[in-house]
Amino acid sequence: xxxxxxxxxxxxxxxxxxxxxxxxxxxxxxxxxxxxxxxxxxxxxxxxxxxxxxxxxxxxxxxxxxxxxxxxxxxxxxxxxxxxxxxxxxxxxxxxxxxxxxxxxxxxxxxxxxxxxxxxxxxxxxxxxxxxxxxxxxxxxxxxxxxxxxxxxxxxxxxxxxxxxxxxxxxxxxxxxxxxxxxxxxxxxxxxxxxxxxxxx
Amino acid sequence: xxxxxxxxxxxxxxxxxxxxxxxxxxxxxxxxxxxxxxxxxxxxxxxxxxxxxxxxxxxxxxxxxxxxxxxxxxxxxxxxxxxxxxxxxxxxxxxxxxxxxxxxxxxxxxxxxxxxxxxxxxxxxxxxxxxxxxxxxxxxxxxxxxxxxxxxxxxxxxxxxxxxxxxxxxxxxxxxxxxxxxxxxxxxxxxxxxxxxxxxxxxxxxxxxxxxxxxxxxxxxxxxxxxxxxxxxxxxxxxxxxxxxxxxxxxxxxxxxxxxxxxxxxxxxxxxxxxxxxxxxxxxxxxxxxxxxxxxxxxxxxxxxxxxxxxxxxxxxxxxxxxxxxxxxxxxxxxxxxxxxxxxxxxxxxxxxxxxxxxxxxxxxxxxxxxxxxxxxxxxxxxxxxxxxxxxxxxxxxxxxxxxxxxxxxxxxxxxxxxxxxxxxxxxxxxxxxxxxxxxxxxxxxxxxxxxxxxxxxxxxxxxxxxxxxxxxxxxxxxxxxxxxxxxxxxxxxxxxxxxxxxxxxxxxxxxxxxxxxxxxxxxxxxxxxxxxxxxxxxxxxxxxxxxxxxxxxxxxxxxxxxxxxxxxxx
Numbered sequence: 001x002x003x004x005x006x007x008x009x010x011x012x013x014x015x016x017x018x019x020x021x022x023x024x025x026x027x028x029x030x031x032x033x034x035x036x037x038x039x040x041x042x043x044x045x046x047x048x049x050x051x052x053x054x055x056x057x058x059x060x061x062x063x064x065x066x067x068x069x070x071x072x073x074x075x076x077x078x079x080x081x082x083x084x085x086x087x088x089x090x091x092x093x094x095x096x097x098x099x100x101x102x103x104x105x106x107x108x109x110x111x112x113x114x115x116x117x118x119x120x121x122x123x124x125x126x127x128x129x130x131x132x133x134x135x136x137x138x139x140x141x142x143x144x145x146x147x148x149x150x151x152x153x154x155x156x157x158x159x160x161x162x163x164x165x166x167x168x169x170x171x172x173x174x175x176x177x178x179x180x181x182x183x184x185x186x187x188x189x190x191x192x193x194x195x196x197x198x199x200x201x
Numbered sequence: 202x203x204x205x206x207x208x209x210x211x212x213x214x215x216x217x218x219x220x221x222x223x224x225x226x227x228x229x230x231x232x233x234x235x236x237x238x239x240x241x242x243x244x245x246x247x248x249x250x251x252x253x254x255x256x257x258x259x260x261x262x263x264x265x266x267x268x269x270x271x272x273x274x275x276x277x278x279x280x281x282x283x284x285x286x287x288x289x290x291x292x293x294x295x296x297x298x299x300x301x302x303x304x305x306x307x308x309x310x311x312x313x314x315x316x317x318x319x320x321x322x323x324x325x326x327x328x329x330x331x332x333x334x335x336x337x338x339x340x341x342x343x344x345x346x347x348x349x350x351x352x353x354x355x356x357x358x359x360x361x362x363x364x365x366x367x368x369x370x371x372x373x374x375x376x377x378x379x380x381x382x383x384x385x386x387x388x389x390x391x392x393x394x395x396x397x398x399x400x401x402x403x404x405x406x407x408x409x410x411x412x413x414x415x416x417x418x419x420x421x422x423x424x425x426x427x428x429x430x431x432x433x434x435x436x437x438x439x440x441x442x443x444x445x446x447x448x449x450x451x452x453x454x455x456x457x458x459x460x461x462x463x464x465x466x467x468x469x470x471x472x473x474x475x476x477x478x479x480x481x482x483x484x485x486x487x488x489x490x491x492x493x494x495x496x497x498x499x500x501x502x503x504x505x506x507x508x509x510x511x512x513x514x515x516x517x518x519x520x521x522x523x524x525x526x527x528x529x530x531x532x533x534x535x536x537x538x539x540x541x542x543x544x545x546x547x548x549x550x551x552x553x554x555x556x557x558x559x560x561x562x563x564x565x566x567x568x569x570x571x572x573x574x575x576x577x578x579x580x581x582x583x584x585x586x587x588x589x590x591x592x593x594x595x596x597x598x599x600x601x602x603x604x605x606x607x608x609x610x611x612x613x614x615x616x617x618x619x620x621x622x623x624x625x626x627x628x629x630x631x632x633x634x635x636x637x638x639x640x641x642x643x644x645x646x647x648x649x650x651x652x653x654x655x656x657x658x659x660x661x662x663x664x665x666x667x668x669x670x671x672x673x674x675x676x677x678x679x680x681x682x683x684x685x686x687x688x689x690x691x692x693x694x695x696x697x698x699x700x701x702x703x704x705x706x707x708x709x710x711x712x713x714x715x716x717x718x719x720x721x722x723x724x725x726x727x728x729x730x731x732x733x734x735x736x737x738x739x740x741x742x743x744x745x746x747x748x749x750x751x752x753x754x755x756x757x758x759x760x761x762x763x764x765x766x767x768x769x770x771x772x
Contacts, residue, residue: 003255007372008273010254012281015379020340023384024426027391031401031425034392041400041407041421041449050409053419055398055448058411065412069529092406092418093327094443096526096554098677100655101511102758104767106525106557111517128510128521134528135446135536135553141529180209182454183532192412 044189052189057140059089060192064157066142066150068188069129070113072097073137089138096135120153141185144173158199168194202508206534210500213458213538214493217465221489222482224466225473231381232354232374232474234258243380250376261367264709267355268702270371271348275315278344283311285337286329295330296405297420302328309686314338316697317345317579319431319438319549319672320689322681326420326441331403338438339427343387346434347378349581352701353471354478356585359708360609361478363716368708382467383434390429390463398452399425424449432463435579437549437672445539445552446528457531457552461539464548468577471584479609483727488587491735492545495576499565500541506562507537512762523562526554537562544569547579549672556650556659556675560762563675564755567662570669572743573628573700579670585704587735592621592707594731594738598724607723610716617710620703627699629746631668631692636661636750644684650677653768654761658754663689668696 031039042054052058057068073095075087087093099106113131127146147169155165172191176182230237236244251258262270285292286307290300302310306322313320314337323329329338351374358368395401400421407419424440428450431437437444445451451460469489476485510523527536536553543550544566555563569576575587591608596618599606606613639645639660648663649656659675666673667689674680680689725731761768 005273007254007256007270008277011250011256011372011376012274012277014250014253015344015376016281016336016340019343019379019384019430020336023387024335024339024423027388027426028401028403028423031392031395035395038398039395039401039425040404041402041419042398042452043407043409043419050407052409052411052417053407053449055452056417056419057448058409058413058417059415060413062413089417092420093324094420094441094447096443096446096557096676098554098556098650098675099525100556100563100651100658100675100677100758100768101523101525101559102513102653102655102762102767103651104769107513107517107767110514110519114517114519125520126518128519128524129529131519132524133526135526135551135557136441136443136448136528138443138448139528139530140448143529176205177454180205180212181458182530182535185529189412196412 044193046193054187054190055140056091056138057089058189060188063153065192065195066147066154066188068142069139070109070131070133071137072133091138094136094138096137097133121149124149140187140189142188144169144184144186147172147186147191154195158195160199168198202504203534206504209534210504210538213461214497216462217469218489220462220466221469221473224470225477225485228382228467228470228474229477231377232478234373234377237381239381239385247376247380254372256370256372258370258373261370263366264355264368264705264712267368267371268705271352271701274371274375275348278341279311279315282314282337282341283307285333286310289330289333292330292332294332294335294403296403297330299328299330305683305686306681309690312690312693313672314341314436314438315345316670316693317349317434317436317547317582318667318670318693318697319436320667320693321439321442321444321672321674322686322689324442325439331422334427334440335423339430342427342430342434342436342438343379343383344375346430346436346580347375347383349579350378350382350467350471351375351581352704353581353584354474356588356704356708357475357478359711360611361480362712363714365712368705368712383430386433387426387429390433390459391425393459394425394428394456397456399428399456400449401425421449428460431550432460432548433467435464435468435546435548437543439550445550446554451552454530454535457535457539460550461542464542464546464550465577467580468546468583471581475584481727484609487727487732488591491732491739492576492587494732494736495572495739496541496545499545499569499576500538503537503541503558503562503565504534506559507533509559511559513765513767516765523557523559526557528553540566541569543673544671545574545576545578547574547582547669547671549666551673554676555662555673556677560755560759563658564751566673567658567665567751567755568743568747570665570671571628571632571747572739573625574669574671575739582670586700589621589624589700589704589707590739590742591735592617593625593742594735595724595726597738598734604722607717608726610719611711611714612717617707620707624700624703625742628668628696631695632661632665633750635664635688635692639664639688642684644682648678648680648682648685649771650679651768652771654754654758655768656771658758661750661754664692667692670697
């Protein structure tokens, strides 16, 4: 019996140590040495403080900024920890809306957002990504269309010409990788940082 | 749908097929104990492990001994992981102060990882300490994947040997797969993923002050090393709640492409390993062709359905397809293709929320899992899954012409067919039985987030995913309850072991048989006719079993959505 159990125990302990400790710890050391900024989360610093990560979207509600996509993330309710409250772009609790294609809740939410966006920019079709929540709730990107859609509002609020803001957006468009993989997109945080550099609020 | 989209699909398939043969060659050398490029470094480690563990690498096991070794290893692994989850609060590497995990959730999570399911009742960044992620989850990702591969190799030995009593040594297969195959590939992949932007750090969450002055807590951690094995080993359990949709788990179009490739790479290469070990690579290509046909059909339907979008939202004036639950950097195609891949293989990682897919777009992932994940499938599990269907196909072919069925020179007799049917019937029993239970008890009905047919789909998806050891979810279902944690845990256990043990029994029974030489009456199993017959048997068995359930969920929802009907929130 003991001879049959010995491989079970020894291999479990040895392989656990190898794959569960040695491997992740060695990779942490190596990654930190070769790609220190990326291993730490691609953090962006401005004036000595961390303003976010270039990979993680953040909530923008001010009219002078470009807005990201709706986010369905939540946080524990401060008043009652058994409940949750909406908390867009909560990067400590990623989540999508999980609303299905025939959900009345989803249809109402989309209708409300569509009406608000149409009122702000009549005569232009609303890009789909501006009224749909992302899978992670932390999508850092919007489509180039969605950025262009917001140009009139941002230009007006910032007191800049639309052409000036439009060219800023165009400079921020990332295309498909070698023209094939992925989709064209604009990183909202990078765009807003560039906007602040152009004309501080 | 766009030309670029179809081109990305074609590129993906081309890379997977191109990798199958070289990877298959390397893997065959690993499984047969030959020298490889890495032997000078790894063979002393390997020999050292055997010496300490008291393993004689030359001594092979009867299929029953092989199965007992595998089960003993799993029982101990399960107990260790369960204990670790319960006491994580007292252990180091816990910078964010995660508390111990509740008993039902710990049972569910331990089962989930030991069975290669990686169902996420847990919330990743909100539940688990770094030590649990590394020592518990990363480690089980390796071992459950290595076990799957070992079992498939044992079954292949059943076909390739004649009049043999043994099917290999579980200890040697497990050790060599981990050391020579999974670890080296994962080390390369980890560095690649960090280069793409996936964090790999032991520091706790980062506090940022956003441009608008709000506080944002950025959860980080040793993510890349886990993502590497979660994809390669078709485990799929996320470091974060949102899994591969989270920008820290899948930051770029390139990381997405590599993750998709690595889900399929080993599973596709296993068909080549099979071909090599039975001495005719065409046999492996025939199986891959059957898998490929089913995969392309499913992918095309998801891509079409998601591009068309939801009729309800389109009715509000929305154009551009269904982007609810999808990320901009992947778009419709990157999300549709990923969904088809992750459910065809038993991976279960998601880069978009399947719950928010259109009715038909979400039905294909369901079907992929219901067919038993034999379309490439989990590492190893896909191969032994499809070989079970091959046995049934050969049996059906034999009945049609009135000859004793043969496959690769082995007579397929009553025992093999009975075991194959046991494995095939276990999955629908778990998937449909538990779904039926959950739709009549209050604890089950409290789960769905959506009412109407979509709520039924959420329940069906959960039990399908658990029994198929996939782990992806219609995430709206509130599954972290005693009812769901327990029933899903049982579904995973039965779904895994009631396929594995019959598969090993088949291996043992085949290995003991003599090989009969092919004659003019032998049905060739490397041609188009066989591939067509195999696909037909898979679809008829899967279709007949699951059509009624699919009709109640996705099909009804599709028809209702077309009429503009919506349903309130469930639960």
